[in-house]
Amino acid sequence: MRPALHTTNVESVFEQILTAVADARGPGAGVRACARLENAACAARLGFMADMLAVAYAASGSADREQWRCDNWSAVCAQIGAAHAVTSGVVSGLLMDAVTLRERLPKVAAVFADGLIAYRLVHMICTRTMLVKDADALRALDSELAEALRTWGAKSFDQSEDDVDALVLLHDPLALRRGESSSRGHHVDVAAEPATGTSYVTATVSATDGEAFDRRLDALARTVCSRDPRDLDQRRAAAVGAVGFGWDRLPCLCENDDCDAAAKPAAGGVVIHVVARREASDANSDGGPSDSDGPREPEPEPEREPTRDLTAQRRALAGKRPPLLPRPWHSFTLTGLVGALEDGRGELCTVGPATILGGAVIPAPVAAQAAMYATVRELIHPGQAPPEPRYRPSRRLAEFVRCRDQTCRFPGCTKPSTSADIDHTIPYPYGPTCASNLACLCREHHLLKTFWPGWSSRQYPDGRIVWTDPEGIVTTTYPGSRLLFPELCVPTAEFTNRRPPLKHTEGLTMPKRTTTRARARRQRIDDERRRNADDLNGSELEPPGETPQW
Known part of the structure; x- marks a missing residue:
């Protein structure tokens, strides 16, 4: 990254596009003009991000900070992330594209600055050209891409990606980003769905591991008694959580006093912290206000659906799905069928939802179900308590x-x-x-x-x-x-403090990286180019002229 600032002059471009927005003669023309304005603004924003990184690199002592655990790149990402209220990971991707446009693809950056292409396409181009190392090949690729983008036309994203790959392959065969490089190897992904209390798990594992996992879920699903209200699929799903917690069995939900399988299994070393109101951890709660600490929930208005027992809502999470209609659909008239489908207005629960610390929001019935076999500990607000006389908090x-x-x-x-x-x-x-x-x-x-x-x-x-x-x-x-x-x-006790010392900025105690971020990035590019070279050499060793057998 060059230390000198190079902020693109965007005033004339914005004035031109704003004039087009004001002169739009119809909604379609207005949408097109605003889309171009949005693209140009995004390009300008990335340009300012690149300027921020240039300022950081030009500052005194910048070279020494490159191997800090929180290096120049991290500091710039934090400053941008604070301004945009997004994570440093998101900003790092934006900053990488900004640097690529500034240093590697200036002609593509000019097309972007004119608002002629969208950021999604720009990001794909920056990613697909990342492995090109030869300066002459990169300049030629930049020129051809910029010329093509001005007459790109209406293409799907896949078509655009294929065209960019074709140009990369033409100029540098070793720089093609191969799909197997990103999907090679096994993986497990867990994604929480907000506010429903559910997560989606997808995984690719070896055949033996998959078979073992399948049998383990079956074995755990069968450790409950015959009165458990869940079907086998629901118990197998619950067994995934049991595996995560390190349990040797699945807690039974029959709620009978004589059930030997209902006891909480021994802890397995994994702890999930959930913050919930006291009512959600009470299996006999009716979902209404209680005498617990914290504000009382408002009483339901008379015209609303009556509040249903929270325990009943928790129990409704297990077992067979209730029928959609009280009798076969063909026995209804059309008006009656529509009325029956619209009859259910939902259920009111005055107990607020719970949260997994730093994670998803979960409804009160889901939290109540989790609390059945969890360790429940009351959270105490410190109020106006004085400071603790030690460095580490209690x-x-x-x-x-x-x-x-x-x-x-x-x-x-x-x-x-x-x-x-x-x-x-x-x-x-x-x-x-x-x-x-x-x-x-x-x-x-x-x-x-x-x-x-x-x-x-x-x-x-x-x-x-x-x-x-x-x-x-x-x-x-x-x-x-x-x-x-x-x-x-609720405000806690205020305090008076002595003036703290100035920050220590010499880096004597800052944790260090084993290698700089730039050197690690170059190593990843070299490794991927080497794999591409091996793949090409392997394809050249195949016997020529053989007819494929179908």
Whole structure:
């Protein structure tokens, strides 16, 4: 990355496009003009991101910081992420495209700056051309792509990708990004669906591992008694969780006192932290307000559907799906069928949802089901308690801070608080160990706050943190519990502090990388080019002229 700034002049482009937006004679023309404006604005934004990285590299001591655990790239990503309220991982991808356009594909960048192509296409081009190393080949590829993009026409994304690959193959056969390079090997993906209490698991494993996993699920599904309300598929699904928790059996849901399989299995070393109201952990709760700590839920309005027992809602999660209609559909008239399908208006539950720390929001019945075999511990708000006379917070105080914050408190970061550091906003002993001075920060943003000059934060008794970046831009983050559990954000005790020392920015105690980010990136490119060369050499060794057998 060149240290000199090279910010594209976008004023004339914007004026031209804005004129087209104002002069649009119909909705279709307006959509087209606004799309071009959006593309040009995205190009300008990436240009400013590249400028920010250039400033970081031009700063004094930049070379020494390249091997810091929180290096120049990380610091720029954090600053951009704070401004956009997105994760550093998302910003890293944007910044990589910005650098590629600035340093490798300036003519494609010019087409993008004119608003003629969308960012999705630009990202694909940056990715598919990443392995080209020869300068002459890269210049020729940039020129041909830029010329083609101005008359690209209406193409599907797959067609565009094929055309870009064809040009890459023409100029540098070893630079083609092969599909098997991204999908090679086995993987397991777990994706939580917000607010439903379910997750989707997809995996590719070896045949033997798959067979063993299949048999294990069957074995665990059959450890319950015959009165368990779930069918085999539901029990196999529950067995996935049992495997995750390291249980040797599946807890039975029959809820009979004489069931030997209903006891909670021995812990397997995996802990999932769920924050829920007390009513959700009570198997006999009716879903209404109780005398638990925290605000009382409002009474249901008279015209609403009557509140149903939370225990009944929990039990409804297992067993056969209720019939859609009370009798066969062909026995209804058309009007009666429509009325029967619209008859169910849902059920009201006044118990609020629960949250997995740093994860999904789950409905109260799902939380109640999980609480049947969980260790339930009451969360204590510290109130106006004085600071603790030590550096490390007590277990009770640490649990409160993690449950209040939910995630890392740096702007845009979503890493769960369970894996984050509990940081003193004002360093100890200048700042006390109390809830008003403690916040969860992931390791990367903890290092950024501690060592990088220009960053500062101020925490308030209600958990708010006001961040100021090196350019003086202010961003406020709020505790993750603020919406669902506002009682956790009730102000805690204020404190007075001595003035903390200046930041230590010499890097003497900053953890170091084994290699710089740039060197690691070059190594990955070389490795993939080497695999491509091996594939090409292998194809050349195949006997020529053989007719394929079908």
